[in-house]
Amino acid sequence: MTDFSALSHLVCSRTGTRYDADAVQNLSSVGAPLLAAYDLERLAATWRPDDLRGRTASLWRWHELLPVRDPAHVVSLGEGGTPLLPMPRLGQALGIDALWMKDEGIVPTGSFKARGAAVGVSRAKELGVRALAMPTNGNAGAAWALYAARAGIGATIVMPNDAPSITRNEVALAGAQLYLVDGLISDAGKIVAQAVADGGLYDASTLKEPYRIEGKKTMGLELAEQFDWQLPDVILYPTGGGVGLIGLHKAFAELRALGWIDAAHPSPRLVAVQAAGCAPIVEAWARGATESAFWPESRTVAFGLNVPKALGDFLVLEALYASDGCAIAVDDAALLAAQRQAATLEGTFVCPEGAALFAAAAQLRESGWIRPGERVVALNTGAGIKYPDTFEATPPLLQPGDRLPR
Numbered sequence: 227m228t229d230f231s232a233l234s235h236l237v238c239s240r241t242g243t244r245y246d247a248d249a250v251q252n253l254s255s256v257g258a259p260l261l262a263a264y265d266l267e268r269l270a271a272t273w274r275p276d277d278l279r280g281r282t283a284s285l286w287r288w289h290e291l292l293p294v295r296d297p298a299h300v301v302s303l304g305e306g307g308t309p310l311l312p313m314p315r316l317g318q319a320l321g322i323d324a325l326w327m328k329d330e331g332i333v334p335t336g337s338f339k340a341r342g343a344a345v346g347v348s349r350a351k352e353l354g355v356r357a358l359a360m361p362t363n364g365n366a367g368a369a370w371a372l373y374a375a376r377a378g379i380g381a382t383i384v385m386p387n388d389a390p391s392i393t394r395n396e397v398a399l400a401g402a403q404l405y406l407v408d409g410l411i412s413d414a415g416k417i418v419a420q421a422v423a424d425g426g427l428y429d430a431s432t433l434k435e436p437y438r439i440e441g442k443k444t445m446g447l448e449l450a451e452q453f454d455w456q457l458p459d460v461i462l463y464p465t466g467g468g469v470g471l472i473g474l475h476k477a478f479a480e481l482r483a484l485g486w487i488d489a490a491h492p493s494p495r496l497v498a499v500q501a502a503g504c505a506p507i508v509e510a511w512a513r514g515a516t517e518s519a520f521w522p523e524s525r526t527v528a529f530g531l532n533v534p535k536a537l538g539d540f541l542v543l544e545a546l547y548a549s550d551g552c553a554i555a556v557d558d559a560a561l562l563a564a565q566r567q568a569a570t571l572e573g574t575f576v577c578p579e580g581a582a583l584f585a586a587a588a589q590l591r592e593s594g595w596i597r598p599g600e601r602v603v604a605l606n607t608g609a610g611i612k613y614p615d616t617f618e619a620t621p622p623l624l625q626p627g628d629r630l631p632r
C-alpha cells in the first residue's frame with residue numbers, strides 16, 4: 227500500500243533549490259519553473275506495474291506520481307487513457323515501417339490540455355485557490371475554464387482575438403471571465419501578469435504553476451505501459467510552450483528511477499515539431515543553443531504552436547539534447563496536406579498541430595534521421611473538429627430530384 231501521492235517537494239528547474247510543495251507556489255526566486263519531485267526511492271520499493279491492474283483508465287491510475295494528496299480533491303472529467311493507434315497505411319505512405327499515433331483528440335474538451343487542467347485545477351483546489359487567471363492560444367483556456375467550473379473555482383482567461391472561436395465559446399459557456407487581446411499569447415501573458423500582481427488571482431500560466439506539466443506527463447506514463455515498458459525509438463511532439471515534451475522526458479526519468487523501464491535502454495529520441503511561421507525552438511536547436519530567442523511576427527494555422535518565446539524553452543532544449551532528439555519546422559501548407567492525408571488513409575481527423583507531426587516524420591524519414599524499422603509515435607494533441615475553418619469542403623450542390631453523376 228502506498229499513499230495516494232508520493233509528492234515530496236518542488237525543485238527550481240534552474241538552481242535545484244527545494245520549495246515547499248504544500249504551499250501555493252509560482253516561479254522560483256530566480257524566475258524559473260518549479261518542478262514536482264516525488265519520493266521515488268520509497269515508491270520503487272513498494273509500487274509495481276501489477277498494482278495498476280484494475281485501476282481506472284483515466285490518468286488518475288498514476289496517482290502516486292501525481293501531486294494531489296487527497297482523492298477527495300480530484301476534479302475529473304474522465305481525462306487520459308487515450309488509444310495508441312497503429313497507422314499502417316499512413317506509415318507506408320511516409321516510408322515508416324512502424325508508425326503509431328497516440329490520440330489525444332478524444333479527451334474531454336478535445337485536446338490534451340485537459341490533462342494539464344485536470345491535475346492543475348485539482349491541486350489548486352486542494353491548496354485553497356479560489357480564482358485563477360491564464361493567457362492561452364485557446365485550448366488551454368477552454369480546458370482550464372471547464373475544469374475550474376467543475377471545481378467551483380473562478381477563472382479569468384485572456385486569449386488572442388484570432389484564437390479558434392470554439393475555444394472562446396467553451397470559456398464563455400463555462401462562466402469564466404473571458405478577454406480577447408488584439409495581439410499574441412505573449413501580449414495576453416503580460417496582461418495576466420499585471421492582473422495577478424494587482425491581487426486576488428492565482429497565476430496558472432504555462433509553467434508558472436508547477437502542476438500542469440504533471441498532468442501532461444501522464445502521456446509518457448501511458449505510452450510506456452502501452453508499449454509494455456519497451457519504449458519506442460522516436461516520439462514526435464508538436465511544440466508550443468513545450469510542456470508536453472518536458473513532461474514526456476520527466477515521465478521516462480521517473481519510470482527509470484522506479485526501475486519500470488530499463489535504465490540501460492536508450493531514451494526515445496524526442497522530436498520538437500514546430501510551424502515554419504513560429505519556430506524558435508528549431509532555430510535554437512539548430513545553433514546548439516540552450517535558450518531560444520523571441521520569434522517576431524509569428525503566425526500559423528496551428529494555433530497551439532504559436533508561442534514566440536516559451537518560458538520553459540531551456541527545458542525543452544535540454545530534453546532534446548539529452549534524448550539525442552531534434553527539432554524541425556514544417557510550413558502550414560505541408561501540415562494541412564498531412565491533415566488530409568491522415569484522414570484519407572487512416573480515418574483520423576487530427577488537429578493541425580498533430581498533422582504537423584506527419585509532415586515532419588516524412589522529412590525525417592527522407593533525410594534518414596528516422597531509420598528503417600524504427601518504431602515511431604506521433605502524439606496527436608487534439609481533435610481536428612475543434613478547427614472547423616482549416617479545411618473547407620466544396621461538394622456539388624444538388625436540387626431535390628437530381629440524380630448523382632455517374
Ligand SMILES: *Cc1c(COP(=O)(O)O)cnc(C)c1O
Pocket residue numbers: 337338339365366464465466467468469470471530531577579580607608
Ligand atoms: C497547446 C497545444 C500544443 C502545444 O503544447 P505545449 O505542450 O504547450 O507545447 C499542441 N497542440 C495543441 C492542440 C495544443 O492545444
